[in-house]
Amino acid sequence: MEHGGELVVVTGMTxxxxxxxxxxxxxxxxxxxxxxxxxxLREVVRLVDESRGVEQPIAVVVDVRSGSFFQSLTANLAQGATGRNTTLLFLEAGDEVLVRRQEAARRPHPLQGTGRLLDGLRRERVVLRDVRSSADLVIDTSNLNVHQLTDRIGQAFGGEQASRLLVTVISFGFKYGIPVDADFVADMRFLPNPHWVPELRNLTGKDAPVVDYVKSQPGAMEFLDGYLPVLERVAAGYLEQGKRFMTVAIGCTGGKHRSVAMTEEISQRLVDLGYDARATHRDLGRE
Incomplete structure (x- = not known):
């Protein structure tokens, strides 16, 4: 049976x-x-096909509450038995953030047993390890509020993008950690830091004087001209393999100047090449 509706499997950390x-x-x-x-999974798809039609998109939430059934998730998805275009969405966050959220909700972790909440999270990471490695899209929600996460979901699944690649280019500061959902990481610390230029220190990589300074440095344009063909080749391969999402992380020391300017430039170049690319800045304004 031909299906026009998408199947999104939502999983990830509690x-x-x-x-x-x-x-x-x-x-x-x-x-x-x-x-x-x-x-x-297949039974749900069959029932929705019969009651709502094959164009109806479906989303299912699968997590460790499913017990031993959860172990079969990768196998069931690999079979391709539903006939639908399927996306495995994995939601991630750091342990400290997850502990804080669970404590605020006053809920025990389903795997903590008689131990601590952190023990449950560590067990969950082990159970989810293989599933995470198979995910089509990983979103790290550590630094996202509810509205920002909603926006990310809307960007990924709110349009007719089944045959397109959605590229997220994210700037970050190495001192805050590398984004765990990045497919590629590029380090802009080889460029001089505008922080040490007094008239640029309080500006950001979105301001023209900083952009001009960063792009005028030796090696900056050579990096851009060499990196874009790499991203194009990988993007083409992702589409050939049925992957619809790619996350490119661009880092500098604090995520304020160099990474922001280069993220904006890379995103715009990808757009000019015909890709659905979007720039986002994880650590801008964090200092």
Whole structure:
């Protein structure tokens, strides 16, 4: 049977935002099923096909509450038995953030047993390790509020993008850690830091004087001219393999000047080449 509707499988760490993602997908018109045992994926698709038609997009939330059934998720998705274009969305966050969110919600972790909340999270990471490595899209929600996560979900699943590659180019500061959801990481610390130029220190990589300074440095344009063909080649390969999402992280020391300017430039060049590329700045304004 031909299917026009997409199947999105939402999974990830407890407290990373699965419920928020599911709510946004429902608002986008998806038929949402929460806490679904993976072995029932095909049955859900069949029932939705019969009751709502094959064009109805579906989103299912699968997590460790499914117990032993969860172990079969990768196998069920690999079979391609649903016939639908399927995206595995994995939501991630750091342990400190997850502990804080779970404590605020006053909920125990489903795997903590008689131990600490952190023990449950560590067990969950082990269970999810293979699933995370198979994910089509990983979103790190550590620094995202509910509205920002909703926007990310809307960008990824709110349009007719089944045959297009969505490229997120994100700037970051190395002193705050490398984004865990990055497919590629580029280091801009080989360029002089505008922080040490008094008239540029309080500006950001979105301001023209900083952009001009960064792009005029030896090696900056050579990097851009060499890096874009690499991203193009990988993007083409992703599409050939059915992957629809690519995250490129561009870092500098604090995520304020060099990485921001280069992220904006790379994103715009990708747009000019015909890609659906978007720039975002994780650590801008964090200092």
């Amino acid at each position: 407290g990373a935002g699965r419920s928020t993602a599911a709510k946004e997908l429902e608002d986008l018109g998806y038929y949402v099923v929460d806490n679904l045992p993976p072995t029932l």
